[in-house]
Structures are given as C-alpha cells and as structure tokens.
Amino acid sequence: MRFVADFIGALREAGLPVSPAESLDALKAIKLLGLESRETSKTVLALTLVKRQSDQVIYEELFDLYFTSVEKAKATDEAKEVDEFGTEPAGNALEPQNEQTDASTNESDTHSLDTSEADKSDGAQANASSALGQALSKEQDMSLAIAQAAVAEKLSSIVLFTQKNHFAYKIMQRLGDEALSIEIRAEANSLELKKMQRELTKSRARLLDQVKDYVEQQYMIFARHKGLKYRVDYLQQVKLSQLDRLDYKLMQSLVQRAARKLASQHSRRRLTRKRGQLDVRKTIAANAAFDGALFHTRWKATRIERPKIVAICDVSGSVSRVARFLLLFLYSLQDVMPKVRSFVFASDMIEVTELFELQGIELALEEIMKRWGGSSTDYGKALVGFQSQALASIDKKTTVIMLGDARNNQGDGRIDIWEKVFRKSKRVLWLNPEHRNSWDTGDSIMSEYLPWCGSVEPCRNLKDIERIFSRLLKYS
Amino acid sequence: MIIKHQEKIASPEIIQSQYEALGYICSNSVATAIYLACHLQKPILIEGPPGVGKTELAKITAAYLNAPLIRMQCYEGLDESKALYEWKYGKQLLYTQVLKEQLGDVLRGARGLDESIARLHDFGDIFYSQDFLEPRPLLQALQSQDGAVLLVDEIDKADQEFEAFLLELLSDYQVSIPEIGTIKAVSTPIVMLTSNNTRELGDALKRRCLHLYIPFPDAALENRILATQVEGLDSQLREQIVVLIGKLRDMPLKKSPAVSETIDWARALLLLNVEELDPLWVKKTLNLLLKFQDDIELVEPEITALLKSLR
Numbered sequence: 178m179r180f181v182a183d184f185i186g187a188l189r190e191a192g193l194p195v196s197p198a199e200s201l202d203a204l205k206a207i208k209l210l211g212l213e214s215r216e217t218s219k220t221v222l223a224l225t226l227v228k229r230q231s232d233q234v235i236y237e238e239l240f241d242l243y244f245t246s247v248e249k250a251k252a253t254d255e256a257k258e259v260d261e262f263g264t265e266p267a268g269n270a271l272e273p274q275n276e277q278t279d280a281s282t283n284e285s286d287t288h289s290l291d292t293s294e295a296d297k298s299d300g301a302q303a304n305a306s307s308a309l310g311q312a313l314s315k316e317q318d319m320s321l322a323i324a325q326a327a328v329a330e331k332l333s334s335i336v337l338f339t340q341k342n343h344f345a346y347k348i349m350q351r352l353g354d355e356a357l358s359i360e361i362r363a364e365a366n367s368l369e370l371k372k373m374q375r376e377l378t379k380s381r382a383r384l385l386d387q388v389k390d391y392v393e394q395q396y397m398i399f400a401r402h403k404g405l406k407y408r409v410d411y412l413q414q415v416k417l418s419q420l421d422r423l424d425y426k427l428m429q430s431l432v433q434r435a436a437r438k439l440a441s442q443h444s445r446r447r448l449t450r451k452r453g454q455l456d457v458r459k460t461i462a463a464n465a466a467f468d469g470a471l472f473h474t475r476w477k478a479t480r481i482e483r484p485k486i487v488a489i490c491d492v493s494g495s496v497s498r499v500a501r502f503l504l505l506f507l508y509s510l511q512d513v514m515p516k517v518r519s520f521v522f523a524s525d526m527i528e529v530t531e532l533f534e535l536q537g538i539e540l541a542l543e544e545i546m547k548r549w550g551g552s553s554t555d556y557g558k559a560l561v562g563f564q565s566q567a568l569a570s571i572d573k574k575t576t577v578i579m580l581g582d583a584r585n586n587q588g589d590g591r592i593d594i595w596e597k598v599f600r601k602s603k604r605v606l607w608l609n610p611e612h613r614n615s616w617d618t619g620d621s622i623m624s625e626y627l628p629w630c631g632s633v634e635p636c637r638n639l640k641d642i643e644r645i646f647s648r649l650l651k652y653s
Numbered sequence: 654m655i656i657k658h659q660e661k662i663a664s665p666e667i668i669q670s671q672y673e674a675l676g677y678i679c680s681n682s683v684a685t686a687i688y689l690a691c692h693l694q695k696p697i698l699i700e701g702p703p704g705v706g707k708t709e710l711a712k713i714t715a716a717y718l719n720a721p722l723i724r725m726q727c728y729e730g731l732d733e734s735k736a737l738y739e740w741k742y743g744k745q746l747l748y749t750q751v752l753k754e755q756l757g758d759v760l761r762g763a764r765g766l767d768e769s770i771a772r773l774h775d776f777g778d779i780f781y782s783q784d785f786l787e788p789r790p791l792l793q794a795l796q797s798q799d800g801a802v803l804l805v806d807e808i809d810k811a812d813q814e815f816e817a818f819l820l821e822l823l824s825d826y827q828v829s830i831p832e833i834g835t836i837k838a839v840s841t842p843i844v845m846l847t848s849n850n851t852r853e854l855g856d857a858l859k860r861r862c863l864h865l866y867i868p869f870p871d872a873a874l875e876n877r878i879l880a881t882q883v884e885g886l887d888s889q890l891r892e893q894i895v896v897l898i899g900k901l902r903d904m905p906l907k908k909s910p911a912v913s914e915t916i917d918w919a920r921a922l923l924l925l926n927v928e929e930l931d932p933l934w935v936k937k938t939l940n941l942l943l944k945f946q947d948d949i950e951l952v953e954p955e956i957t958a959l960l961k962s963l964r
Contacts (some may be wrong), residue, residue, distance in 0.1 A: 196860050206689050217665070220682040223927070228859035230700065230866060249755070358838060437853070462734075466744040466780060468753070 180247050181207055185226065186333060187239055187398050197223055215244060244397050249320075275593045307356035313380040314373070319352070323391050327352040333399050349385060356457055357381060393569065396471040413639045428639070429539070432502055435643045436509030459485050485516040485574050486565060486601075491581035497550040499610040499636060501542055503580050506642050508538050518567065524555040526562030554584060556622075557591040564594050571601045576649065580608045580636065583616070583623040590622050592629065599629035608636035608645065662691045663719065668717075677706070677713040678870075678878045686865040687714060696844035698808075698859060701867035704911025707847040708806055710867075714843065715802035723797070723842075724804045725790040727811035731820060737828055745780060781832035791822060792836070800840040808858075809848040816858050823861045857947050870912060871887040872899055878912060883919045893930050893963050894919055900959055901942065901952065910942045916941050929964065932956050 184468055185200050203225040212218050219240055225238045275418055319421065326348045335344055364369040412428055459475035488507055489502035518530045528547060533541045542628040548632065571577065577598055583590075599605045607630040609616065609623065627633060634645055662668060669684035678936035687710075690697045699707045725736060759776055763769045780784070788796060794803035808816065822828055826838035846862065848854060870878060876895045879886060893913065902909045910918075918941045927934050935956050943949045952959075 194856065202693060202695065202863075205693055209689070209692055210685070217685065220685045221689065224682070224863045228698075228856070228862075228864045234864070356702060436925065461742050462740060465740065465742045466749070468746070468749045582868050595833060 179223075180243070181212075183333075184222070184239070184243050186235065187243060188226060189643060190399050193227065193229075194236065197224050199228075202457070215248070218244070223563060226626070239398060245399075246394055252370035284359065307353055307360050309357045309384075310360055310377050313357075313377060315385060319384060319387060320391075322352060323348060327395065329403055329594060332395050333381040335392075335396055335399055337398065339393050340419075341389075341396055345385070345389050345555065348392070350387050352384070352388075376578055382646065403552075408577070416637050429505060431639060432505045432642075434507045435639065436506050436646075458573050475639045485572075486518070486572070486576050486578060487571065488517060488519040488578045489526075489563065489580070490519065490521045491523070491554060491579075492521045492550045493552055493554040496580065496582050497546055498612055500580055501546060501607070502580075502639065503636070504533075504542060504545075504644065505538060507578075508533060510646065518570075520563060520567065521549055522554075522559035522562070523549055523552040524558050526566060528566060553586055554581075555588050555590040556583065556585045560591040560594040564597070568594075568597060568601070571598060571599075573603050574639055575602045577602045577605045578649075579630075580610070582621060583626055584613050584619065584621050587620055592625050595626055596629045599631075604631040605629065606631060606645070606649070609633060610636055612637070658728070660910070662688060662690065675713055675717060676881050677709060678874060678881060680719060680867075680870070680874060683710065683865065686863055689863055689920075690843055690845075693863075694826075694841050696846060696862045697865050698854070698862035699845060699847045699849055699865045699867060700854060702909065703849055704913040705867045705869060706912055707867060708804065711802055711804040711845040711847075713928070714845070718802065718843070719844065720799065721797060721801045722804060722912050723794045723801050724806060725823060727808050727815070727918065729810060731811045731815055733815075734820045735789060736815070736818075737789050738823060738830060738918045739789060739905075740781070741785045741787050745785050748780060748785070764777045783833070786830075786833075791828065793837040794821075794842040795826065795836060797842070798839055803842045803844045805844065805846045806871075807849060808845070808846045809851045809854060813855065816855055820861065822858055823858070834925065836956055869909070870900055872896065875899075875912065875915065879919055882916050883923060886923055887928065890922070890927070890929065891919070896932065896963055897935075897959060898942075900962070904952065906943065906948045906954065907945045907950065908943070908948065914942050914944075931958055932960055935960065 180202070181204060185203070188195050203222055206221045206225050207218065210217055210221055219237075222240065223233070223236060269560045277400070312322075314516055327344075329351055330344060330347045332344055332348070335341070353560075357377065358381075361374050363374075365374055368649075373596050388625065408427065409431060412431060424637050456475045460471060460473070463469050463473045463475055482624070484583050486507070488504065490496075490504060504519060507519065519526065519533065520528050529541065529545055532544065536544065595605075607626060612635055615621070634641070636642060636645060658676065658883070660667075661671065662818050664685040665681065665688040668687050669679060669681065672679050672684070686697055689695065699710065701707055704779060711724075712722055759760065759772055760769050763772055790803070794801045805819070808819075810900075827835050829835050870876075870893050876891060877900065879891050880888075883891075898915050899909055911935075918938060921938055921941055923928075924935065925938070936953060939956075940950055943952060
C-alpha cells in the first residue's frame with residue numbers, strides 16, 4: 178500500500194489531479210486484485226486514477242519508472258530473506274503488500290543488532306567500528322536503508338537537478354557516513370587496520386554510487402514534471418512583451434489550455450424566453466394541481482445568438498508579441514466564439530480571418546508577424562482602412578476588441594472613425610499592453626480614444642488575457 | 654446489484670474468457686474494468702473513437718449478468734423530465750376531479766373554516782406521490798428489483814447541467830425528487846457511461862467513475878474479433894483485411910475505419926465471394942469502410958500500393 182500512496186504522490190507532482198476519493202478507489206481495487214502482476218496493476222491504477230486521455234502518457238512513463246524501482250527493491254528483499262532464513266519465503270507470493278512492511282521491520286531489527294554488535298566487538302579485532310562500516314564490511318544490501326534515509330530527508334521534494342548532490346550528501350550523512358569517514362581517516366597503526374581502511378574506502382565509494390543512482394532515479398520520478406510546473410507558473414505572470422523566443426512553444430500550449438478551460442466553462446449558452454410560444458406540455462404539467470385551469474403559463478425557450486467578435490491587433494514593434502498570444506487565445510476559443518473576424522495593422526489594415534482558416538493558427542501567426550510585424554504605426558491610416566473594409570458589417574451584436582498601445586508617431590488618430598465604431602457596435606474593448614502609468618506619455622494618444630471605448634484595460638500577461646476573456650464571455 | 658452467480662465475476666480472466674464465448678473479444682483492461690465495476694460498485698466511463706464497441710460492451714454485460722439493460726441515449730436539451738421522471742398529468746387531473754366529488758363527504762358537518770382546513774389536511778394527499786410518478790430510464794434503473802445495467806449513451810452530447818444532475822446518481826445511487834424526497838436504489842445498478850469526447854466532461858463526473866479508454870484494437874485482437882464475428886472467412890483473407898485496416902488507420906483520414914466498419918466490410922467481402930483482396934473489389938467496396946468522400950478520394954489512388962505491400 179505504501180508504494181501506491183507514494184506513486185499517487187508522484188502523479189500529483191506531475192500535474193495529474195488525483196483526488197483523495199480516487200486514491201481510496203485505487204487502494205480498494207489493488208486490495209481486490211493485488212500487485213503481483215505488473216500488467217494488472219497498471220490497468221487497475223489507470224482505471225482508477227487517470228481520467229484524462231492526455232495524462233495517459235505521463236502516467237505510463239511514471240508507472241514504468243516507479244514500479245521498476247519497486248520491483249528491484251522487492252527482488253533484493255526476497256533474495257535477502259532467502260539468504261537469512263535459508264527456507265522458502267513463506268506466503269510471499271500471497272501477500273506482497275505486507276512483505277514490504279515486514280522487510281522494513283526486519284531491516285530496522287538488523288540495524289539495532291548491528292549497533293549492539295558493534296559495541297560488543299569494539300577493539301577485539303580489526304573490525305570496522307562504525308555501524309555503517311560494519312554493514313558495509315558484511316556486504317549487507319543497503320538499498321532499503323537508502324530508501325528509508327531518503328524518506329527521512331524528504332527526497333521527494335527535490336525540484337532542481339542542482340539539488341541532486343546535496344541530497345546524496347544528506348542521505349550519506351543519515352546513513353552514518355560521518356563516523357565511517359572518521360574511521361577511514363583515522364591513523365592506522367597496524368597492517369590489518371590499514372587493509373580494513375582500504376576496503377572500507379572502496380565500499381564507501383560503491384555505496385556513494387548506489388546513493389547517487391537512487392537520487393537520480395527519484396529525481397526522474399518526482400522532479401522533472403515539477404520543474405515544468407514552476408516554469409508554467411512563471412510564464413503565466415511574465416510580461417508577454419518580454420517573453421523569450423524559446424518559451425513560445427510552451428506558452429502556446431498554455432494559452433490553448435487556458436482557452437479550453439474558458440470554453441468549457443462558457444459552452445453553456447444561456448436561455449432566453451421567446452415571447453408568444455406556449456409550451457403546452459410544461460403548462461399543463463405546471464397547472465395540473467389547479468384542476469387544469471391554466472394559472473401559470475410556461476413559455477418555450479430559445480437560444481441566444483452567440484456574439485460576433487471583431488479583433489483588431491496592432492502588430493508593430495513591442496505590441497506584436499502580445500498580439501500573437503491574443504490572437505492565439507481568440508482562435509482557441511472557437512467553440513464558444515465561432516464568428517471571429519480579425520484584422521492586423523501597422524500602417525495598413527489587413528483582414529487575416531481567411532489566412533487563419535487556410536493555414537492553421539500557428540503557421541498563420543508566423544506569417545503575419547513576418548509580413549506585417551515590426552513596421553511603424555499609423556492608427557489614422559489603419560482606421561481609414563478599417564472603415565472601408567469592415568465598418569458596414571459592425572452591428573449591435575458585435576464586440577470590437579482593439580489591442581494596441583495607441584502610439585501614433587504624432588499622426589492624426591482619426592478619432593472620428595473610432596467614435597463611429599463605438600456607436601455602431603455592442604461594445605468596444607481596448608486592450609493596452611502598457612501599464613496605465615505610461616499611457617499618454619510620449620506619442621501615446623490613449624486618452625483621445627478613451628471616450629469611445631466601453632472599457633480600457635492593460636493587458637500584459639497571460640493572466641490578464643484570461644481574466645478579460647472570462648468577463649467578456651460572462652457578460653456578452 | 655445482486656449478482657446471482659458470483660463465480661461469474663470471480664476474476665478478470667473469467668470475465669474475459671466468458672465474454673469471448675458470448676462473442677465479445679475484449680482486452681485485459683476491459684475485463685478488469687468490468688470486474689472492478691462489479692466489485693467496487695462504481696460506474697464506468699468508457700471513452701474511445703466511435704465504433705470500437707463501447708455500447709456493445711454494456712449490452713454484453715447485461716446479457717452476461719442476466720440483468721435488464723436500461724439504455725438512455727443523451728442528446729442536447731435532455732432534461733430530467735425525460736431522463737428521470739415525469740408526473741402522470743392526465744391521472745393527476747382525474748384525481749382532482751375525484752377529490753372534488755369527495756369533498757362534500759369529507760367536509761360534511763365541519764364547523765367553521767378552521768375545522769374544514771384541518772380536515773382537509775388530515776385527508777391523505779397523494780397528488781404528488783409515487784402513484785402518479787412515471788419513471789424514466791434513470792428511475793427505472795434505480796427501482797428495478799434485482800438491479801440492472803444502466804447505459805447512459807454518449808453523455809458528451811448532453812448539456813453540462815445534465816451532467817451535474819447525474820452526479821448524485823453516480824456517487825450515491827439515489828435521486829432527489831423535490832415533491833417526494835430522496836429515492837434510493839433498491840439494488841445498485843451497474844452504470845456505464847459512454848463518451849465520444851466531442852466535449853471535455855467535467856472533473857466531478859470523471860472523479861466518480863472508473864475511466865476506461867478503448868482504443869482501436871491491435872492487429873491480433875482485431876483478427877480474433879473478425880474470426881468470431883464473421884464466420885467462414887478465410888484466415889488468409891482475414892489477415893489481409895486486418896493489416897490493410899491497420900494501414901488505413903495510420904493515414905490522415907477524417908474518420909478512421911473502426912471495428913464495426915471492419916466487420917461490415919468483411920461480411921460484404923464474404924457475401925461477394927471475394928477470395929483475395931484485389932484493387933477492383935477494394936475500390937468497389939471502399940464506401941463501406943470510409944464514410945467521407947474526401948477520405949475515399951484520398952485512399953483510392955493508394956489502393957494498389959497498399960495491396961502490394963500486403964503481400
């Protein structure tokens with residue numbers, strides 16, 4: 178049972194949402210079917226613990242890592258028991274769960290024996306005096322002791338690969354390395370003692386290797402995915418405009434995940450009442466108690482039309498990076514926002530809706546950034562372009578989202594067009610990738626557009642994007 | 654549920670071999686899932702591409718356990734009056750008529766309004782009671798005496814509200830009817846939910862279920878399935894079919910051929926007395942395997958090459 182619990186811990190570290198109820202199910206199932214067959218335990222744990230298809234890969238990888246190590250430990254245990262008792266390990270195959278605990282009590286017994294023996298035999302022969310030295314010179318198997326020391330040192334909390342040596346050192350200390358080192362370094366006055374010291378040095382090196390291997394393997398189980406988790410947390414907070422190119426891929430998957438979450442939350446479309454259509458069945462049901470006299474009327478419900486969205490993104494200079502993720506987010510929301518028209522501009526307004534349909538989101542983004550990104554901005558010219566291309570199609574169901582820093586290089590901002598957009602649409606949302614403090618500094622003309630925007634928000638990191646869209650979906 | 658023959662579910666291996674005898678070839682994990690569902694009394698959520706035998710699994714389980722199969726097909730807009738219960742309005746109306754006629758007798762000799770109302774309260778009110786309850790699939794499954802196999806088919810097609818509404822049933826095997834109270838299962842049914850993953854199901858639902866994913870079968874398993882489902886098929890032809898289907902599944906198709914399509918196709922080939930796969934016959938019968946014109950157009954030019962690689 179212990180390793181199932183540990184294994185669940187490892188799964189959680191890797192980001193699988195395993196609830197206590199599911200853990201209990203897993204334990205009950207294991208009780209029914211046992212852990213002997215690796216194949217069966219793999220299916221049983223998968224059935225009870227892994228509920229998302231996408232988690233299957235992580236699960237299989239971890240299962241293999243974890244149970245290989247457990248089986249190895251078990252195999253050495255069994256070998257040892259056969260050694261110690263010289264007889265068949267009774268009932269081993271029947272109760273593999275208990276075996277582990279048995280073995281560990283055994284182990285601690287032998288440990289206490291060791292120390293008492295060490296006291297007795299001290300100085301009588303050229304024997305090792307430290308407990309660890311004794312154990313090593315008897316060529317005891319140390320794997321269980323290592324595992325116990327690792328638990329005591331909380332090895333499962335390991336996060337970074339740089340911590341590996343530190344943990345190896347700590348485990349060695351706990352195993353009694355200090356006493357052993359003193360013994361090895363002590364002045365040797367007889368040949369026998371010197372020989373023993375040489376032997377001990379060798380076995381200590383072997384032990385150190387074993388500990389390092391163990392730490393390495395535990396690191397593989399516990400930390401690799403945890404490292405990713407830290408990175409993910411960091412990426413959600415970081416300013417999009419400062420994002421490293423290397424992180425794009427990870428960030429894209431994050432954006433898509435966040436969008437999926439929102440989409441599933443809002444895929445419920447709200448009901449609205451359609452006047453004039455009586456729902457006869459429901460009305461009769463509601464009035465059955467009144468002798469069929471129709472006191473309460475029940476009306477047929479109809480679904481509300483989903484919002485139309487027009488997104489306009491400034492892709493010049495520093496805004497381009499934010500634009501990239503905003504568009505990605507928008508298109509990952511296709512389930513709940515099917516009618517998205519998108520435009521990008523630096524100085525000319527270009528509709529890219531079709532490009533997205535033709536090329537798929539990632540390729541299209543690359544191309545947009547390559548073709549139009551990075552040139553200087555002219556809001557006035559871009560808005561004139563927008564007026565001729567799209568203003569006519571904006572109606573009272575349309576939400577217009579503008580992403581831009583409103584830095585217009587001293588040109589005419591054509592506020593009048595933006596006013597028309599505002600008057601014709603349902604709502605206008607302006608997202609600015611700069612902090613409020615830097616609005617209206619330098620060539621920014623944010624305050625001129627401000628009166629003709631339903632709301633203006635800074636949009637600097639993934640969290641902001643997620644929050645803004647969550648609200649948009651809720652109240653649209 | 655009460656399983657009359659406990660030995661039938663004594664181990665996953667027994668289930669696997671017995672299902673095979675009934676003509677349902679399943680992998681080890683499917684058998685283990687059925688075993689755990691029976692012993693832990695947990696619902697199973699079955700996911701997988703269409704046509705791998707998700708619904709069939711529920712049918713065969715019901716047949717194997719001699720339990721009635723109660724099937725509920727989900728669709729958008731499904732609500733509790735169609736899934737759980739409905740009042741028998743007609744009879745309720747009649748009841749009020751009867752009540753009106755009896756009212757005179759009940760109130761005869763009552764003095765003042767207070768006493769009348771007191772008598773009215775004493776009079777048994779069965780307007781909202783089990784008598785007027787019309788059970789729908791979910792309630793039927795809970796009320797069936799010896800338990801049943803409840804199949805909630807394509808749960809991903811139903812709305813999220815309905816999913817939430819199922820939670821009580823799945824975890825405690827009970828449902829709440831506001832007018833009456835909680836109705837508990839007479840005998841716990843075995844619940845199977847299937848999903849084609851058109852939408853991500855809620856975590857709360859998943860947490861309450863064992864999660865079984867049935868993928869397309871591997872070649873050996875599919876060969877055995879064909880052997881049991883299509884009798885009289887030449888073993889060499891069967892081998893060829895299975896390999897060809899495997900190759901098709903690797904191609905970027907809109908809808909890969911599933912097991913059910915393989916079976917249909919094999920039956921057709923048998924009926925047409927085809928002894929060996931040749932390009933002409935494959936071309937003629939391709940529409941049994943591929944359900945989109947785009948897919949057919951994609952595969953057709955490749956047929957000769959595909960068939961060559963089989964030999």
